[in-house]
Amino acid sequence: MLPPLDALLHAPARLQLVTFLAAARDGRELTFAQLQHLTGTTAGNLSTHLRKLEDAGVVAVTKAYDDRTPVTRVAMTTHGRRRYDTYTRALAHYLDGRTAAELLDQEVGT
DSSP states (O other), X not given: OOOOOOHHHHSHHHHXXXXXXXXXXXXXXXXHHHHHHHHTOOHHHHHHHHHHHHHTTSXXXXXXXXXXXXXXXXXXXXXXXXXXXXXXXXXXXXXXXXXXXXXXHHHHHO
């Protein structure tokens, strides 16, 4: 059996978000504006996806001010990084095809 894929992370927009956040070096935060630009999502759509990730403990969202301008920063949590790593390992089983081929061989061999 192929490993299950994390449905929360597998949604295309959320997968983009966590991929960019995971790529940020040393837990660096990305701003809401950066994430919106990188993913091409609308502000409302991005906000909705970030809320789902935040509620699941995958990301931490911090709101602050930078010279009186509100800035929302997002970083991946330790839990989120572990969950992303588990997801990418599971996805690799789907993409390389070896696991599926082995399962097929077993099925045909029985």
